[in-house]
Amino acid sequence: MTDATTSQRSQAVILCVEDEDDLRRDIADELAEAGYRVIEASDGETALARLDATRPDLILCDISMPGQNGYAVLRAVQDMAPDYADIAFVFLSALGDPREIVEGKRLGADDYLVKPIDYDLLLATVHARLRQIARMRTSFPADAAETDDATLIDAHGLTPAEARIAVALTEGQPLAQIAADFGVSRTTVAFHMRNIFQKTGTSRQAALVSLLLKSR
Numbered sequence: 186m187t188d189a190t191t192s193q194r195s196q197a198v199i200l201c202v203e204d205e206d207d208l209r210r211d212i213a214d215e216l217a218e219a220g221y222r223v224i225e226a227s228d229g230e231t232a233l234a235r236l237d238a239t240r241p242d243l244i245l246c247d248i249s250m251p252g253q254n255g256y257a258v259l260r261a262v263q264d265m266a267p268d269y270a271d272i273a274f275v276f277l278s279a280l281g282d283p284r285e286i287v288e289g290k291r292l293g294a295d296d297y298l299v300k301p302i303d304y305d306l307l308l309a310t311v312h313a314r315l316r317q318i319a320r321m322r323t324s325f326p327a328d329a330a331e332t333d334d335a336t337l338i339d340a341h342g343l344t345p346a347e348a349r350i351a352v353a354l355t356e357g358q359p360l361a362q363i364a365a366d367f368g369v370s371r372t373t374v375a376f377h378m379r380n381i382f383q384k385t386g387t388s389r390q391a392a393l394v395s396l397l398l399k400s401r
Contacts (some may be wrong), residue, residue, distance in 0.1 A: 199221050200239075200241040202246040204227055204228055207228065208300075210225075212302065228253070244272060245275060247278060260276065273296075277302065290370075294372075295372070316368070319368075326388050337351055347381050
């Protein structure tokens with residue numbers, strides 16, 4: 186492991202949400218051994234309470250839990266302040282049906298790991314998602330977005346992440362290129378696009394770009 190990799194992992198905070206105690210502890214132990222800081226939650230309500238006190242870099246979340254399930258946790262995170270917009274979200278589930286995977290990604294999850302957990306795949310997925318976040322933060326720092334895109338944020342109530350995507354659209358970049366440049370999945374970009382359409386009252390990309398150009 187390189188010094189840079191060790192540094193990245195030691196600084197990354199992962200929230201692990203899993204109602205099976207033994208599995209949650211095993212996952213936490215694997216992540217901690219790999220150098221990550223791990224916060225545990227046994228259910229959705231506890232996870233959201235943890236988020237009041239900390240801001241993780243990535244959330245690993247079971248889907249089938251008592252009370253608030255994983256889908257509800259994802260929606261709650263998406264509804265939080267803009268500072269939470271670039272947290273990677275990975276579902277853990279015994280539901281291996283492709284339709285469940287598609288549904289999870291449609292809702293905005295970045296990845297989906299099926300139980301029983303392959304720990305090598307888990308660590309590779311976590312590392313890959315954190316690298317994507319690091320690239321996105323380096324290329325599009327939050328303070329720059331707040332300064333350069335303040336007009337769009339104020340005019341339409343966009344989050345910094347949504348404003349960055351909106352600016353890229355006005356520059357003529359296709360969605361696939363935006364996803365690649367930002368280091369996120371096309372599903373994540375599509376999720377932000379739905380929010381942008383809703384907030385701006387548009388339904389077509391051409392109309393959206395026209396409106397945004399007038400707003401800047």
